[in-house]
Amino acid sequence: MDAETGLAPDHKAELRLWLRLLTCTNLIEAELRRRLRESFDTTLPRFDLLAALDRAPDGLTLGEVSRRMMVSNGNVTGLAARLEAEGLVERAADAADRRVFRLTLTKAGRREFTRQSAAHEEWVAELLGALSPAERDTLHRLLGRAKAGLRGGSERS
Numbered sequence: 104m105d106a107e108t109g110l111a112p113d114h115k116a117e118l119r120l121w122l123r124l125l126t127c128t129n130l131i132e133a134e135l136r137r138r139l140r141e142s143f144d145t146t147l148p149r150f151d152l153l154a155a156l157d158r159a160p161d162g163l164t165l166g167e168v169s170r171r172m173m174v175s176n177g178n179v180t181g182l183a184a185r186l187e188a189e190g191l192v193e194r195a196a197d198a199a200d201r202r203v204f205r206l207t208l209t210k211a212g213r214r215e216f217t218r219q220s221a222a223h224e225e226w227v228a229e230l231l232g233a234l235s236p237a238e239r240d241t242l243h244r245l246l247g248r249a250k251a252g253l254r255g256g257s258e259r260s
Contacts (some may be wrong), residue, residue, distance in 0.1 A: 143219050162207035169171040
């Protein structure tokens with residue numbers, strides 16, 4: 104144990120774990136991107152925006168979408184404009200602050216997201232199918248502990 108940092112001198116196991124997590128994330132994300140493109144002629148950011156709006160029936164401001172998706176307001180603005188032009192998203196002035204726009208799904212947007220999300224759910228199940236249900240539960244629990252530790256809080260899920 105290093106007296107100054109409190110860390111073990113050899114962190115190879117932690118580095119290997121981080122690289123394994125990163126590799127798994129990148130492989131899953133790349134496959135989901137490919138399948139969304141091939142099956143729906145769409146992108147992961149478009150899917151993510153529709154998903155964020157699906158979880159917020161009263162809509163979201165551009166800033167709220169930006170924070171949830173962890174992207175810049177500029178990225179959200181362009182994406183929202185394209186989805187609005189396709190009739191999947193509506194943009195309206197916020198009732199409380201007319202300078203702010205709220206995005207909501209249109210009926211067509213909700214139908215399209217329902218189609219895409221059903222396929223997405225099946226794909227994720229397939230991609231994680233090498234793990235047994237018990238292994239998935241254990242991994243979920245352990246990653247929850249890691250997430251709580253990263254946030255410095257008591258979150259355990």
